[in-house]
Amino acid sequence: MSVIHFILKDGSTRTLQARHGASVMEIAVLGNVPGIAGECGGSCACATCHVYVADADVDRLAPPDDMETDMLSAVAAERLACSRLACQIAMSAELDGLTVRVPHTQS
Amino acid sequence: MNAPLTIVGASYAGLQIAASARELGYDGPIVMLGDEAHAPYQRPPLSKGLLSGKTAPGQLPLRAPSFYDEQRIELRLGCRVESLDIGQRSLGLADGSALRYGVLAITTGARARPLALPGADLAGVHALRTLDDALALIAATERAQRVAVIGGGFIGLEVAAALAERGIAVSVIEAQPRLLARSVPPLLSAYIAELHRTRGVELLCGRQVRELRGWQGRVCGVGLDDGTAIECDLVVAGIGVLPNTEWALQAGLPADAAGRIMVDTLGRTAASDVFAAGDCAAMPSPHAPQPDQPVCLESIQAANDGARAIASCLVGRPLPCGAVPWFWSDQHGVRLQMAGLPAADDEVVLRGRTADKGFSLFMLRAGRIAAVHSVNRPAEHLLARKLVAARAQVDAHSVADLSFDLARTLDP
Ligand SMILES: Cc1cc2nc3c(=O)[nH]c(=O)nc-3n(C[C@H](O)[C@H](O)[C@H](O)COP(=O)(O)OP(=O)(O)OC[C@H]3O[C@@H](n4cnc5c(N)ncnc54)[C@H](O)[C@@H]3O)c2cc1C
Ligand code: FES
Numbered sequence: 001m002s003v004i005h006f007i008l009k010d011g012s013t014r015t016l017q018a019r020h021g022a023s024v025m026e027i028a029v030l031g032n033v034p035g036i037a038g039e040c041g042g043s044c045a046c047a048t049c050h051v052y053v054a055d056a057d058v059d060r061l062a063p064p065d066d067m068e069t070d071m072l073s074a075v076a077a078e079r080l081a082c083s084r085l086a087c088q089i090a091m092s093a094e095l096d097g098l099t100v101r102v103p104h105t106q107s
Numbered sequence: 108m109n110a111p112l113t114i115v116g117a118s119y120a121g122l123q124i125a126a127s128a129r130e131l132g133y134d135g136p137i138v139m140l141g142d143e144a145h146a147p148y149q150r151p152p153l154s155k156g157l158l159s160g161k162t163a164p165g166q167l168p169l170r171a172p173s174f175y176d177e178q179r180i181e182l183r184l185g186c187r188v189e190s191l192d193i194g195q196r197s198l199g200l201a202d203g204s205a206l207r208y209g210v211l212a213i214t215t216g217a218r219a220r221p222l223a224l225p226g227a228d229l230a231g232v233h234a235l236r237t238l239d240d241a242l243a244l245i246a247a248t249e250r251a252q253r254v255a256v257i258g259g260g261f262i263g264l265e266v267a268a269a270l271a272e273r274g275i276a277v278s279v280i281e282a283q284p285r286l287l288a289r290s291v292p293p294l295l296s297a298y299i300a301e302l303h304r305t306r307g308v309e310l311l312c313g314r315q316v317r318e319l320r321g322w323q324g325r326v327c328g329v330g331l332d333d334g335t336a337i338e339c340d341l342v343v344a345g346i347g348v349l350p351n352t353e354w355a356l357q358a359g360l361p362a363d364a365a366g367r368i369m370v371d372t373l374g375r376t377a378a379s380d381v382f383a384a385g386d387c388a389a390m391p392s393p394h395a396p397q398p399d400q401p402v403c404l405e406s407i408q409a410a411n412d413g414a415r416a417i418a419s420c421l422v423g424r425p426l427p428c429g430a431v432p433w434f435w436s437d438q439h440g441v442r443l444q445m446a447g448l449p450a451a452d453d454e455v456v457l458r459g460r461t462a463d464k465g466f467s468l469f470m471l472r473a474g475r476i477a478a479v480h481s482v483n484r485p486a487e488h489l490l491a492r493k494l495v496a497a498r499a500q501v502d503a504h505s506v507a508d509l510s511f512d513l514a515r516t517l518d519p
Contacts, residue, residue, distance in 0.1 A: 022166070030171040039407070041149045043156075045435045045444060047489055067442075067485060074489035 002096035006033045009102055018091040024100060025049040025087035035102035042087035044068060048106040049086040050075040054099035058082050061089060077103030110196065110209035111181075112421065115188045116351070117141025118150070119407055120214035120385030122169055123414030124421075125180045131422040135209070137180045140200075142187035145238055146172065151407070153241040154262050155437050158248075158269035167238065188215075191358040193378050210380045212417055213355050213368060217348035217386040217405070222257065226319030231326040232342045235262060247341055251275055255329045255339040257316055259286040261436045263345030264299065267308050268438040278309040278337050280316055280329065290445070292455045295468055295480055299438065306439050311337075348405065350387045363389045367403050372427035374417035382420070384413030393429050394477070394495065396450035404448075406434045431495045433488075444488035447478030447495035456506045459484070467491065469506045476501060476516075493517060 004018045004027060016031040018024075028036040028049070037048035044067050053061060061084065064072065068088045072079055086100065112128065114121040117139050125137050141147075148167040156162030175182045190199035191211075198206045219234035221227065233244045244266075248254070254270055256263045259281030267277045279286075285296040286303075300310055311331070319342060320328040329337045350367045352360075361369045361377050367389040374382045374390070384390075389401035390413060403409070412428045419426040436443045449470040459466030465483030469476055469491075475498040479491035490513060499516040506513070 026166060030168065032171055032174050032177065039411070040435060041151055043151075043435070043437060043442070045442060045485055045488075047485075067483075070484075070486040071489070074486040 002091060002093060002098075004091065004095075005097070005099040006031075006036075007099065007101040008033070009035050009104055018095075018098075020092050022091055023087045024051065024089040024091065024098070025085070027091065028086060033102065035104075035106065036086055037106050038087060040087075044071060044085060044088060047071045047075045047085065050077060050103050050106060051084055051086045051100040052080055052103060053082045053084050054101070055082060057095075057098050057100075060095060060098070064088065075103070076105050076107050110207045111136035111138045112210045112212065113198065113206065113208035114139040114212045114214060115198065116214035116216055116385070116387070117143065117147050117182060117184065118214065118216055118385070119147070119169070119410040120216070120414045121212065122147040123411045124212050124214065124382075124384065124417050126170075126178065127415045127418035128421050129178045129180075131418055131424070133418065133421050137178075138183065138206075138208075139180055140183050140186045140188055140198075140206075142185065142201075143237060143239070144185055146170070146175070146182060146184065148238055150236075151435075153238065154235055154265035155269060157241055158245060158266060159272050164238065164242070189354050191355050193358050193360075193381065196380075210421065211382065212374075213352070213376075213381070213383040213387060214385050214410075214414070215351035215355075215387045216410075217350045219344065220347045220349050222316075222319070222344045222346065224316060224319055226321055226326065229319055229321040229326040230324055231340060232319060232344070234344050235266060236348070244343065248273070248275060251341040253337075253339040254278070254341045254343060255280060255337050256343045256345065257329070258345035258347070259283070259310070259312065260345055260347070261287065261290070261434075263343070264303065264438055265436060266343050266345060267303060268306070271303075271306050271308050272439070276307070276309075278311060278339070279303070280314055280331065280337070281310070281312045282315050284313040286310070286312065290449075291480055292449065292453075292468060292470070294455060294457065294461070295443075295482075298461050298482065299443070302439055302441060348386065350403075352387050355383075355387075363401055363403075365389075365403070367401075369401050370413070372416065372429065373420050373425050374413050374428075375420070382417045384417055385410035388413060390428065392432065392448065394432055395448050396472075396477075402448075404432050404434070406432065408433050431492045433492055442483050442485065444481045444485065444491075445478070446481075446488060446491040447476070449478040449480075453477055454503060456503045458487075458506055459509060471501070471503060471506070474500055474502070476506075487513075490514060 453470035
């Protein structure tokens with residue numbers, strides 16, 4: 001088990017236990033993190049699981065694949081260099097302590 | 108205490124009503140009744156990742172168990188509603204008890220249409236609607252070598268793809284002359300047919316199943332109307348759905364020809380304080396070819412949007428549905444995404460080439476973008492939703508020109 005920190009829209013932080021292998025989207029949805037919708041259930045089809053990865057953590061992640069990059073160009077909130085789709089980030093021991101921020105809108 | 112908001116049917120629409128009502132500040136008691144044993148879970152993976160083995164059942168819940176307590180939603184599972192008395196505001200439950208409601212939301216969805224064929228009750232004949240159906244089907248496929256899928260719609264094709272991926276021989280039998288005939292234009296049907304054939308799936312279109320043949324009580328083959336017989340050790344039927352509304356229609360709620368409860372764009376039925384959404388309801392859509400005629404889109408988007416409209420009524424800030432319908436399907440690693448509702452006489456324009464990894468088909472109606480079907484073009488799909496919402500005006504030549512930026516048509 002690792003942990004993930006979610007910075008919510010109101011600025012507060014919610015820390016959740018993260019099962020290895022589960023996606024950051026799944027962990028957020030099952031942990032009732034507001035602002036991550038995951039409408040397509042993680043099949044990289046809806047872009048409603050957009051998050052901003054903390055600067056310090058960006059390099060810990062494998063870069064997005066073509067499909068994710070394409071989808072990121074269509075997220076509802078502003079796209080930043082640290083934008084990712086939470087459903088495409090699989091939790092692992094290496095990502096323990098990952099911090100992601102929830103954007104102000106997903107639609 | 109106030110009689111509760113009572114939601115019958117614990118799935119997408121039901122859950123979204125409860126969740127949105129709480130988000131909007133609805134403070135009254137909420138009771139959600141569902142006849143399945145499971146708390147609300149995702150259905151799309153049942154014919155996709157779960158069947159192919161990429162998704163585990165533990166990944167399916169729509170919310171964590173703690174959500175229901177935190178949001179003060181009383182979830183009663185294994186609880187079946189059998190009758191409705193609108194005058195008394197009362198529901199009759201399968202255990203014989205009665206339950207009073209203040210506001211009723213009907214979200215009982217649909218069930219798989221059963222095969223009406225000789226042999227339909229043989230062992231080895233499956234349908235796919237619920238998690239229990241999926242688990243039974245998965246267990247049966249452990250031993251299966253040849254599967255006949257009846258119905259070349261989305262569910263039938265996804266099942267065919269998932270099983271073919273696992274090395275099982277699959278034949279799909281479709282009564283229409285082409286796949287997905289009700290949903291996509293011929294060009295896309297042809298592309299999808301080719302995709303399945305190259306992955307080894309046998310397609311039999313324009314053929315009707317006459318009978319299922321059995322041996323010692325188990326299905327062993329399918330007999331077609333042209334006299335051919337297909338050997339198989341498992342049959343999966345994906346021939347559409349029937350709405351779970353009999354119990355509610357007895358109370359006199361108006362329904363369409365298929366038995367779906369008619370609602371307006373706020374999810375209101377003909378009875379006051381009785382709402383319906385999702386696969387059990389038919390609602391007019393401004394994006395349908397005939398905007399006044401209620402339609403049922405049988406999609407997560409429609410269930411969620413109908414539910415949000417109902418929640419908006421509950422808090423006295425009504426916000427009608429009008430969002431662009433969208434849907435997706437995964438087959439053989441190809442992502443198909445649809446926005447808007449096509450009509451048979453739309454002008455169909457290809458953007459990209461079907462030989463490329465991805466392309467889109469644009470359906471133009473009176474010079475405006477009415478629907479878009481995309482293959483492996485997720486970002487174009489998201490843009491398409493905006494283009495359909497704006498009924499963007501564009502000519503076929505520009506759509507076909509990949510160097511033309513379609514987003515430009517959004518702000519003229
Ligand atoms: C295999 C499969 C794959 C799909 N893939 C996609 C996809 O990729 N994209 C997409 O958008 N849509 C997809 N769909 C369609 C989507 O799942 C439905 O549109 C959606 O589930 C509708 O939600 P709902 O809440 O209206 O009804 P349902 O999900 O059908 O839920 C209704 C619930 O009410 C319960 N119920 C029924 N009668 C009673 C009663 N009398 N008392 C108590 N409870 C009752 C039912 O058991 C059920 O649990 C798929 C469906 C299936 C089956
Ligand atoms: S959950 Fe839909 S793209 Fe991530």
